[in-house]
C-alpha cells in the first residue's frame with residue numbers, strides 16, 4: 124500500500140506471534156486524513172479489532188505501535204511515538220507515549236505502524252527493517268534489566284524493551300527505549316504476556332515530504348519560537364519538569380501524605396532548584412528536541428536519567444520523604460526494572476496508609492525509606508508483598524479496603540498534582556480515557572496555576588477548557604510531537620508577565636468563556652478556523668509535510684474524533700458515568716480546612732463536561748456525534 | 757524585616773536562595789531587590805510573587821502591605837511540564 128500524502132510511509136504491518144504470520148494491515152488515505160497517526164491511528168485500529176471485552180494479558184490483546192507524520196522529518200520534539208493496547212491495569216484502552224529513538228527507526232524502516240497480536244510459544248524479540256520482520260530468540264535476554272537488554276541485543280537500531288517487571292506481568296510495567304519510557308497503563312505487561320522481550324527497528328530512509336522548502340522554514344521558525352518561549356526556552360531546559368515542585372507547593376498542588384495535603388514542609392529538599400544546584404550533571408532530552416527537559420544525575424557514580432516531577436512528588440512528599448538522592452536511585456532502578464514510577468509510587472503510598480490505619484500489616488510507613496529500594500525490586504519480581512503491590516492500588520483496595528483513599532481513577536493511579544488545588548485538573552483525572560492521567564485529562568493545572576493563574580476553584584469554564592485541551596493535545600500527540608510543544612498555545616506575553624494587565628484579564632475572562640469557546644469549536648464550520656502561526660505551528664508543519672490542508676479547526680476536530688474514538692473503545696469495555704469519578708478523599712474532604720472550595724465538585728463538573736462533549740447523561744457519546752465525527756457511518 | 761525566598765528562574769538569575777530585607781509594600785520590595793541585583797524594579801515585577809502563601813494577584817498586587825516576619829516567594833513567571 125502507498126499514500127498520496129507526504130511524511131507517511133503508507134504501510135502498517137501486522138505480526139501474529141502465534142502463527143508468525145506477517146501481513147500488511149490496510150490503512151487508507153481517507154483514514155489518514157481523519158485519524159492522522161500516533162495514538163488516534165492506533166485507536167482506530169483497536170476500535171476496528173477489539174469488539175468485546177478481553178483479558179488484556181491474553182493473546183487476543185493487541186499492541187499497536189504507531190508513528191505520526193511529524194516523526195523523522197526534522198520537526199522539533201518529534202521523536203515521540205505511541206504504543207496502544209488494552210491496559211492490564213485498567214481493563215480499558217491505554218496509549219503510552221515514548222521519546223526514545225525507536226519510533227524514528229520504525230518510520231525509517233518504512234512503517235507508520237506495527238501491530239503485534241497473539242502469543243509466541245518461545246521468548247522472542249522482533250527485528251524490523253525495510254526488508255521485513257525477523258523473529259529472534261530471546262532466552263538469553265529474559266530476566267535482564269532494560270539497560271542490559273538493550274546492550275545485549277546485537278542488532279543496531281532503535282530498541283523498545285521490557286525488564287523483569289514486564290516479564291512478571293506487573294500491572295504497571297512499562298517499555299523502555301534508550302532511557303525513555305512508554306510508562307503508563309501496563310504496556311510492558313502486555314509485552315510480557317506475549318513472550319515478547321522487545322522490538323528493534325532499523326532504517327535510514329525517511330519518507331518524502333510534500334513541500335520540503337516550506338517545511339524547512341516552518342521547522343526553523345518553530346524551533347526559534349520554542350527557544351524564545353519562557354516555558355520551553357528557559358524554565359524547562361534549566362530546571363526540567365522538576366522545576367514545577369516549587370510552583371506546585373506555592374499553589375497547594377503538591378500531593379503530600381497520600382494526597383492529604385497540597386503542601387510539604389520539606390519541599391525545597393526535593394525541588395528542581397536543589398536538583399539543579401546540587402546534583403545536576405547536565406540536561407539532556409529526546410532525539411530531535413531543542414528543549415531538552417530531561418536531567419542527568421548520578422547514581423552510584425554513574426550518570427543516569429533524573430526523575431520527572433511526578434516521580435519526585437510521589438516518591439517525595441507523598442510518602443513524606445525529602446531525601447532527593449533516594450528518589451534518583453529508585454527512579455533509575457524502576458526504569459531498569461521496567462516499571463511506571465507514577466503508579467508504583469502512588470501504590471506504595473496507598474499501602475503505607477493501609478498499614479497506618481491497621482488495614483494491612485505490610486511494614487511500609489510514611490517517612491521510612493530504608494525498605495523502599497527492596498520493595499521496588501520485590502514488586503518487579505512479585506516477591507512477598509511485592510506480589511500484591513504489583514497489582515496496583517485499585518486491586519489492593521478491593522483486597523484490603525480503603526477505596527476512598529486509593530488514589531486512582533478507573534484503576535490508573537493519579538500523578539503528583541493534588542486536584543483539590545485545581546478542580547479542572549480534578550475533572551480531567553476523572554474523565555480521562557486511560558484513567559487518572561494528568562495529560563489525557565487535559566492538563567488544566569497549567570491554566571489553573573502552573574502557567575496562568577485562572578481561579579483554580581471555579582467550575583464555570585473548566586469543562587469546556589478541559590475538552591478543548593484534551594482535543595488539542597490528542598492531535599499534537601497523534602502528529603508525533605512532544606506535548607510540551609503545545610505551550611506555544613500560550614503567547615509569550617502572557618507567560619512572561621503573569622502580573623501584567625493582559626494576563627489578569629485573560630485569567631478572569633477564561634473563567635467566563637471557556638465553555639462557549641469549546642461549543643463554538645464543535646460547530647461543523649469551525650474546521651475552517653485558523654490560528655496565528657506562533658500559537659500553533661503544528662498545523663503549518665503538518666500541512667507542509669503531508670499536503671493535507673490543516674487549519675486550527677481541523678486540528679481540533681481530529682483531536683475530538685480521537686478522544687471520542689478512545690471513549691467508544693472504553694464504552695465497549697464497560698466504561699460509563701460511574702467510572703468518571705475521583706476517590707472520595709478528593710471530593711468530600713477539604714484540602715484546606717478554612718477554604719470550603721478546596722474539594723473537587725465532581726458531579727457538577729462532570730455534568731457540564733458531558734454537555735460540552737455531546738455525551739448523554741451516562742457519559743456515552745451520542746449516535747449523532749459519532750456520525751458527525753465520522754467514527755460510525 | 758521580611759524574608760524573600762527565590763525560586764525557579766529567579767534563583768538562577770540572581771544566584772541567591774534567600775535574603776532578608778526591609779520593605780513595607782511589595783512595590784518597595786521590588787525596588788530594594790532591584791538595587792541589590794542591579795536590575796530594574798519592573799524586571800522583578802515579572803516574577804510570580806507570593807506573600808505568606810498568597811499570590812499578590814489575589815491580594816492588592818504591588819500595593820500589598822508587608823509586615824515584619826512575612827515570607828515572600830519569587831517564582832518563575834512560567835512553569836510547566
Ligand code: SF4
Pocket residue numbers: 200201222407408409412413414415416417605606607
Ligand atoms: S521537551 Fe522533554 S519530553 Fe519533550 S521531546 Fe524534549 S526532552 Fe523529550
